[in-house]
Amino acid sequence: MDLATLIGLGAALGLMVFGIAQGEEGILSIKAFWDPASVLITFGGAFMAMLATSPDIPGFLGSLKTFKLTLKKVDVDEESTIKNIINLSNVARKEGLLALEEAANSIEDEFLKKGLLLIVDGTDPELVRSIMETELMCIESRHKDGIGFWEALGAAGPAWGMIGTLIGLINMLGNLSDINSVGPNMAVALVTTFYGSLLANWICTPVASKLKANNAAEIAMKEVTVEGLLSIQAGENPRVIEEKLKSFLSPDKRASMLDSQGGEE
């Protein structure tokens, strides 16, 4: 459970409602912000326009499901990946590359496992690099599709809110003779822009940014994995591989790896 997402989204809504409730009428002022017609125009319009951009209905539903990814904590455990690779390089150094086949069966990381099996099959190093990098590109491109969806929705929200505002204004200006209705009608017109902006800034932008950050972390870790695998295949010294991989980490993470290693030995 990614607490940052939960608390962030929840508190944003809560603080906003709390701020609205600070007015004279207290919590009842929320009523001014609720208008079913506006909900239909803004949310309905935005989501259905996104449906039009999706290749098909399952694709659209799939893109919506990527929201769940923001709630899941992305377990990019750099330390254990690097430790795995160092252990594997020690095995390869002592018993040869073919001994890695047995070690590969106990690896949970699918990406690492795939690379290991390629090596054990005696695949040419350049081919191994090319296959792993192609897989990386595909992973990244799938992520980008999801991110693009939420960014587009974030743009569609305020745009449809504006359409709602125009509808409201057109209605309002058509009834200018009734001065008393001008104020409330103007308020209703602005509620749609409010919904649009809310959709974009409360949901779409944070979700898109979180997906981007998760993507970056996962891709970085997989690149480290590819470098490690190729170094193992080239028969490099495990100490050298360890230093090479640690240079991918930030200095404080490097230090914490040193600490945990010191604790074990």
Added chain:
Amino acid sequence: MIDVTRLDGTQITINAELIETVEEVPDTVIKLTTGKKIIVKESRQKVKSLVKLYKWQIFQDYINPEDE
């Protein structure tokens, strides 16, 4: 050019003149001057003898030309 066996069993012929180092880690890694590394089943000493054998064979063909 010498014939060596890759780890998966396939035979490959490599240019002996391009060999820079041969290392046992413990699988034999032949590093070429192009930077490319090939892992082979033959041992380090065997690779060395293969190169010597190859050059001896060329020399043999020279001092004993076949068309005589």
